[in-house]
Amino acid sequence: MDEKNKTIKLLLIEDNPGDARLMKEMLTDGMDSPFTVEFASCLAEGLEQLDKANFDVIILDLMLPDSYGLETFVKVNEKAPRSPIVVTSGLNDEALAVNAVQRGAQDYLVKGHADSGAMRRSLRYAIERKQIQENLRIKDRVVESSINSIAIADLQGKLTYANHAFLDLWGYESIDEVKGKSIEEFSHRFTEALWITETALSRGSWQGKMRGQRKDGVALDLQLSAFIVSESDEVHKPMCLVFSFVDITELSQLRRRLESERSFAGIIGCDAKMLELFDTIREVAEVDAPVLLQGESGTGKELVAIAIHNQGTLSNRPFVPVNCGALPEGVLESELFGHVKGAFTGAIRDRKGRFELADGGTIFLDEIGELPREMQVKLLRVLQDGKFQPVGSEKTMKVDVRVISATNKNLAEEVSNGTFREDLFYRLCVVPIYMPPLRERRKDIPLLANHFLREALAEMHREKVVLSTEAIDFLMEYNWPGNVRELENAMQYALMKCKGDQVLPEHFSLRDRSVAFEESTQDKKQRKTKIDTDSVTKALEETGGNKIAAAEKLGVSRATLYRHIQDGQESNKTGAR
Numbered sequence: 001m002d003e004k005n006k007t008i009k010l011l012l013i014e015d016n017p018g019d020a021r022l023m024k025e026m027l028t029d030g031m032d033s034p035f036t037v038e039f040a041s042c043l044a045e046g047l048e049q050l051d052k053a054n055f056d057v058i059i060l061d062l063m064l065p066d067s068y069g070l071e072t073f074v075k076v077n078e079k080a081p082r083s084p085i086v087v088t089s090g091l092n093d094e095a096l097a098v099n100a101v102q103r104g105a106q107d108y109l110v111k112g113h114a115d116s117g118a119m120r121r122s123l124r125y126a127i128e129r130k131q132i133q134e135n136l137r138i139k140d141r142v143v144e145s146s147i148n149s150i151a152i153a154d155l156q157g158k159l160t161y162a163n164h165a166f167l168d169l170w171g172y173e174s175i176d177e178v179k180g181k182s183i184e185e186f187s188h189r190f191t192e193a194l195w196i197t198e199t200a201l202s203r204g205s206w207q208g209k210m211r212g213q214r215k216d217g218v219a220l221d222l223q224l225s226a227f228i229v230s231e232s233d234e235v236h237k238p239m240c241l242v243f244s245f246v247d248i249t250e251l252s253q254l255r256r257r258l259e260s261e262r263s264f265a266g267i268i269g270c271d272a273k274m275l276e277l278f279d280t281i282r283e284v285a286e287v288d289a290p291v292l293l294q295g296e297s298g299t300g301k302e303l304v305a306i307a308i309h310n311q312g313t314l315s316n317r318p319f320v321p322v323n324c325g326a327l328p329e330g331v332l333e334s335e336l337f338g339h340v341k342g343a344f345t346g347a348i349r350d351r352k353g354r355f356e357l358a359d360g361g362t363i364f365l366d367e368i369g370e371l372p373r374e375m376q377v378k379l380l381r382v383l384q385d386g387k388f389q390p391v392g393s394e395k396t397m398k399v400d401v402r403v404i405s406a407t408n409k410n411l412a413e414e415v416s417n418g419t420f421r422e423d424l425f426y427r428l429c430v431v432p433i434y435m436p437p438l439r440e441r442r443k444d445i446p447l448l449a450n451h452f453l454r455e456a457l458a459e460m461h462r463e464k465v466v467l468s469t470e471a472i473d474f475l476m477e478y479n480w481p482g483n484v485r486e487l488e489n490a491m492q493y494a495l496m497k498c499k500g501d502q503v504l505p506e507h508f509s510l511r512d513r514s515v516a517f518e519e520s521t522q523d524k525k526q527r528k529t530k531i532d533t534d535s536v537t538k539a540l541e542e543t544g545g546n547k548i549a550a551a552e553k554l555g556v557s558r559a560t561l562y563r564h565i566q567d568g569q570e571s572n573k574t575g576a577r
Helices: 017-028 043-052 070-079 091-103 116-145 164-170 190-203 249-262 272-285 301-311 329-337 373-385 411-417 422-428 442-460 469-477 483-497 521-530 533-542 547-554 558-576
Strands: 008-013 035-040 057-061 085-089 107-110 149-153 159-162 205-213 219-230 238-247 291-294 319-323 362-366 402-407 431-434
Touching: 008 017, 008 043, 008 116, 017 035, 017 116, 035 043, 043 070, 057 070, 057 116, 070 085, 070 091, 085 091, 085 116, 091 107, 107 116, 149 164, 164 238, 190 205, 190 219, 190 238, 219 249, 272 301, 272 431, 291 301, 301 319, 301 362, 301 402, 329 373, 373 422, 411 422, 442 469, 442 483, 469 483, 469 547, 533 547, 533 558, 547 558
Parallel strands: 008 035, 008 057, 057 085, 085 107, 291 402, 291 431, 319 362, 362 402
Antiparallel strands: 149 159, 149 238, 205 219, 219 238
């Protein structure tokens, strides 16, 4: 407040003439004093003065001839609710003065112990605090109607106020449920909230993100603003802490879906089918039911099995893979269930099987469709009661394992054909998961190609090489019978052939595969009628060497044009030899 430019109208209600005269002299002494003082020697006279005029501030003695104690303050405050009141007290009445402050008085002065400067500062601050309170009252409706969750806490972090949005956000019915609670109680991590509170107190404000926890235990992602409200701009004495929360849980989930789920648990993909698969992995990981992964070779079934294991409660337990199709029938039983010394020729010692090694964890049975009928019966027993006998042993072993199996066959058809036991199929296929082939999630091809390119660059210690637009188009039109595994091999080959800083379509050898492209009848006709060396050369000249534009001009796919150019280059090499 500027003392030189504003006159402060003060009402002094004091029955002791000596104290009244002393306080007036202290307030009005000097040319720069902003105070004008009116007197009242009793409560009735003071109330009469308040009826006649408005005062910027009131000094009130609680011990008056016609009123005593807190009742004096209450009556004056009722008469002039917008005027700040500073109470005065003798030393014996200090406790009474403190009670008045707790009831709404802005400050108290001990008679005979306050000099002119202290008294003036006390009155100025009283006026400013009253103005702040009035402003808060004016803003109260705005705060209550705010969609943001707002709470006010004391300097110990205990809540004193919360709006309706705060109660809704945290799952409470009334403000009485949250008053007195520590702000740390609303945090998912107590130490984080404690650090935020301490930082806001030390710096004056804090903004950032935090994790919260509702009354019902639901986790929230929040944008938090915390700041200090001080007594005045001149004196930075903290009065309270204000917290404003914005719920960004849904936004955070979307961001995590866009960012982290491009590579979830070691599986790369952003196609809708892969995002659905990621959700399924999360759900399945929480239960121990057997899972059957079905899909073509090279689609990443083992990666999904590992992800299910790692995302669940068994992540710190063994994960044991077995390729049922790669082991001869005579070896498979010993591999799965183990054997004892002397069980067969070459069994020179006891050996644990994969089921025993996986006890307490997960066993992954890859190519389960290749399992012989005799082994299917033995596997069924393990799935039913967890029991088996090692080869050559009469001892029955019992294990507790989660079974995840995989196959590139249609096991339902195998059951119909009589090559796979129906009871085993239903035991294995409690949770079926279909692995989409790469041609059904083409959106992932550029993402995977760039990933494999970066890995190959690191292995070969090469400088930065990028995929050209033409190369990406070329990869997008290929049918990928070998799926992701084939794409990985193709990128390694292309980088080996590439001597520059850009991978081009001619660096791939996919056209030599047995199933390279599924060309439509129309495309074949276009090749016969429109693709020849002269027309290609002319189209490239007219488009300035732009192969994409040239393909459009010729009316063929870009992959068809690339193949024609590559055929011509290799024909020239053969002729040269």
